[in-house]
Amino acid sequence: MSGAATTSDTGAGTSGKERRERPSTFALILNNRLAAAGLAVLGLIVLAAVAAPILPLADPNATDPANRLAPLLSEGHLLGTDALGRDMLSRLVWGTRVSLVVGFSASLIAALFGSAIGLVAGYAGGRSDQILMRLIDLMMAFPYILLALAIVAILGPGLVNALYAIAIVNVPFFARNIRGITVGLARREFVDAARLSGKGPLTILWSDMLPNVLPTIVITLSTTVGWMILETAGLSFLGLGAQPPQADLGSMLGDGRKVMFTAPTISLVPGLMIFLIVMSINLLGDGIRDALDPRLRSGALARPSFRTKVAKGRRMPGEDVEGADLPADAGGGVHPPLPAGNSPARGEIDGSGTSAAADLPPCGGDARQGRGGLPGTNTSSQTATPVLAVRGLETEFHMGSEVYHASNGVDLTIRPGECLGLVGESGSGKSVTAMSLMGLVPSPPGVIAGGRVGFKGEDLADAPDKRIRALRGGAVSHVFQDPLATLHPLFSVGDQIVEAIRAHQPLFKRAAETKARELLDLVRIPNAAQRMKALPHELSGGLRQRVSIAMALANDPELIIADEPTTALDVTVQAEVLRLLDTLRRERDTAVLFITHDFGVVSEIADRVAVMYAGRIVETGATDEILTDPAHPYTRMLIDCVPVMGEPERRLDAVPGRPPAANRLPPGCAFADRCPRVEADCRKGEIGLEDERGSLAARCLHPLAPGEALAGGPIPDGAGSGRPSGREVSP
Numbered sequence: 209m210s211g212a213a214t215t216s217d218t219g220a221g222t223s224g225k226e227r228r229e230r231p232s233t234f235a236l237i238l239n240n241r242l243a244a245a246g247l248a249v250l251g252l253i254v255l256a257a258v259a260a261p262i263l264p265l266a267d268p269n270a271t272d273p274a275n276r277l278a279p280l281l282s283e284g285h286l287l288g289t290d291a292l293g294r295d296m297l298s299r300l301v302w303g304t305r306v307s308l309v310v311g312f313s314a315s316l317i318a319a320l321f322g323s324a325i326g327l328v329a330g331y332a333g334g335r336s337d338q339i340l341m342r343l344i345d346l347m348m349a350f351p352y353i354l355l356a357l358a359i360v361a362i363l364g365p366g367l368v369n370a371l372y373a374i375a376i377v378n379v380p381f382f383a384r385n386i387r388g389i390t391v392g393l394a395r396r397e398f399v400d401a402a403r404l405s406g407k408g409p410l411t412i413l414w415s416d417m418l419p420n421v422l423p424t425i426v427i428t429l430s431t432t433v434g435w436m437i438l439e440t441a442g443l444s445f446l447g448l449g450a451q452p453p454q455a456d457l458g459s460m461l462g463d464g465r466k467v468m469f470t471a472p473t474i475s476l477v478p479g480l481m482i483f484l485i486v487m488s489i490n491l492l493g494d495g496i497r498d499a500l501d502p503r504l505r506s507g508a509l510a511r512p513s514f515r516t517k518v519a520k521g522r523r524m525p526g527e528d529v530e531g532a533d534l535p536a537d538a539g540g541g542v543h544p545p546l547p548a549g550n551s552p553a554r555g556e557i558d559g560s561g562t563s564a565a566a567d568l569p570p571c572g573g574d575a576r577q578g579r580g581g582l583p584g585t586n587t588s589s590q591t592a593t594p595v596l597a598v599r600g601l602e603t604e605f606h607m608g609s610e611v612y613h614a615s616n617g618v619d620l621t622i623r624p625g626e627c628l629g630l631v632g633e634s635g636s637g638k639s640v641t642a643m644s645l646m647g648l649v650p651s652p653p654g655v656i657a658g659g660r661v662g663f664k665g666e667d668l669a670d671a672p673d674k675r676i677r678a679l680r681g682g683a684v685s686h687v688f689q690d691p692l693a694t695l696h697p698l699f700s701v702g703d704q705i706v707e708a709i710r711a712h713q714p715l716f717k718r719a720a721e722t723k724a725r726e727l728l729d730l731v732r733i734p735n736a737a738q739r740m741k742a743l744p745h746e747l748s749g750g751l752r753q754r755v756s757i758a759m760a761l762a763n764d765p766e767l768i769i770a771d772e773p774t775t776a777l778d779v780t781v782q783a784e785v786l787r788l789l790d791t792l793r794r795e796r797d798t799a800v801l802f803i804t805h806d807f808g809v810v811s812e813i814a815d816r817v818a819v820m821y822a823g824r825i826v827e828t829g830a831t832d833e834i835l836t837d838p839a840h841p842y843t844r845m846l847i848d849c850v851p852v853m854g855e856p857e858r859r860l861d862a863v864p865g866r867p868p869a870a871n872r873l874p875p876g877c878a879f880a881d882r883c884p885r886v887e888a889d890c891r892k893g894e895i896g897l898e899d900e901r902g903s904l905a906a907r908c909l910h911p912l913a914p915g916e917a918l919a920g921g922p923i924p925d926g927a928g929s930g931r932p933s934g935r936e937v938s939p
């Protein structure tokens with residue numbers, strides 16, 4: 209195990225702790241050097257402005273004509289004096305105080321009214337939206353500075369009137385931004401739920417909409433307050449804001465203009481202060497925006513890179529990698545060393561018979577035949593070189609000072625035409641493991657900290673970006689759970705398949721279109737030619753998933769990674785999609801890594817199963833053996849959670865407790881706290897994935913014997929008969 213954290217906290221007690229350990233917004237801002245610099249500069253300026261009354265400064269309005277235009281560093285006047293002999297340092301500090309108060313107040317007023325208008329217009333829609341937005345458009349039709357001048361002309365010159373003018377001209381900016389977000393939110397299900405719960409519009413606006421738009425308001429505020437200070441200074445510069453003798457930065461700049469050539473420091477000093485304030489606010493505003501963006505809250509403020517970062521000192525599994533003596537067809541077990549150089553082509557049997565995989569016991573197809581002798585079993589997979597051979601994969605998330613071990617030394621092997629089912633509870637690390645293969649885990653915060661990702665003998669963790677780009681969507685393709693989220697909403701499905709084809713094959717558009725139509729036919733989409741023009745939202749969930757499968761097949765992949773592709777579908781459509789995927793992989797000899805939490809689905813499609821828990825493979829073996837007589841108590845409990853059709857009297861169990869937090873994995877067996885067979889030795893040291901019986905290998909010191917029941921747990925009639933039929937609903 210790689211890991212730093214070895215306390216025995218369980219997940220149950222750590223959620224609050226975890227939350228506290230997540231870097232705070234403030235910590236994230238400090239992580240961003242520019243934002244931290246902005247904060248430091250602004251902090252000093254604000255401190256000086258707030259402390260103005262207690263600082264030993266001269267009266268900012270006291271004139272001294274005899275001492276006019278004194279240079280910098282004059283005696284008693286650090287920043288010199290202005291044309292009336294007033295102390296520049298004192299005027300600068302007091303003027304900054306005024307400018308900051310006016311700028312921030314104008315921003316708050318604009319944010320308050322603008323956001324309220326945006327929220328009401330966006331939520332109410334219809335005529336209210338039309339009227340409010342047309343009024344806002346009317347205001348935006350004038351150049352804002354002209355509008356501000358007109359407002360001050362009507363209200364009369366003065367600092368407070370300048371504040372109103374600046375606030376008013378900025379109201380549309382907030383209103384438009386917030387209205388845009390609110391329109392999207394108002395159609396979301398949680399708002400429907402709030403309506404159904406009987407809440408009135410005002411309550412919904414306050415308790416459901418406002419919290420969702422608040423980060424945007426704060427971000428908009430932080431990025432516009434600098435502008436507002438600048439605009440207020442502009443009005444004062446023109447003599448419409450602060451009136452003599454009161455100083456603000458704009459009026460000081462205006463005073464300096466008259467002696468710009470004889471005493472340039474008079475205008476340079478307030479000009480520099482405006483620059484510092486606006487720059488520091490903008491830098492800080494950008495930092496706040498990044499810190500408040502939930503996608504970037506994980507420790508670094510950089511955008512995710514093209515592929516997952518691979519740690520420089522990546523831990524490499526030795527040939528004596530844990531479990532190395534396991535049967536070679538164990539999904540998460542042990543594997544022959546990766547063949548050097550190019551491996552045989554897909555489906556090709558190593559003619560020499562000396563291939564690392566050539567002497568492996570039968571897997572995949574045999575397992576299926578054993579389960580009912582399904583036709584079309586691929587025999588080449590029994591001897592072919594693995595398409596995928598993952599060794600000791602460790603993927604971590606680095607969040608602040610915490611390290612979350614999502615994949616914690618995972619081994620996987622899949623051969624051509626074979627389907628490996630990766631099963632486990634939510635959060636066990638299935639998706640992260642799958643995403644790590646092609647470097648799709650976002651970095652930051654994701655890091656591949658150890659292991660090899662062998663694809664036909666090549667370690668993908670080491671492969672150049674160009675190679676990864678060529679493989680993605682080419683030899684290795686993905687099918688995700690929610691096609692509506694992964695298909696582009698604005699392009700027809702035909703165009704998207706054509707694009708997928710042409711990204712990897714030098715085909716003219718016509719030829720690619722023909723191929724796309726053939727693919728839609730292949731995945732049995734009726735009226736393929738017409739459906740080519742359909743937008744994703746015009747298709748049913750099942751059809752959309754077929755389109756995703758067609759896209760995944762577009763470039764004749766050797767490995768398909770299917771991440772819960774049927775979870776969002778109803779059982780009948782699910783069965784069709786599974787059948788389709790099963791047939792296609794057999795016909796095309798494609799290896800499939802099928803991720804699911806549903807043992808019913810596993811029994812339908814997988815040749816072998818790897819069960820994951822807390823980032824590790826805890827049991828592997830042929831599907832039939834795992835489903836009939838698992839050795840690991842966790843697998844047994846997972847299977848017992850699945851309802852079996854026709855057995856209404858069978859007690860359904862849930863696995864009690866919760867998995868340990870990935871940043872606090874306990875020593876020994878991570879399942880110990882939830883296991884009815886736990887003994888003292890389970891909580892000590894490393895537990896290897898050991899050979900059990902048949903094809904089974906389990907990471908357990910006290911495995912179940914064939915037919916043995918879990919103490920207190922339900923063992924259905926005839927031990928080991930708790931195998932889901934494939935028609936059940938997942939827990």
Ligand SMILES: Nc1ncnc2c1ncn2[C@@H]1O[C@H](COP(=O)(O)OP(=O)(O)OP(=O)(O)O)[C@@H](O)[C@H]1O
Nearest residue numbers: 605614633634635636637638639640641653805870
């Ligand atoms: N982008 C991320 N940043 C931080 N932690 C993450 C991120 N993605 C996943 N994790 C963490 O990694 C662990 C494994 O997550 P993963 O999505 O692989 O689980 P899973 O088994 O696929 O669950 P599910 O079936 O719900 O999809 C979880 O603890 C999860 O919180």
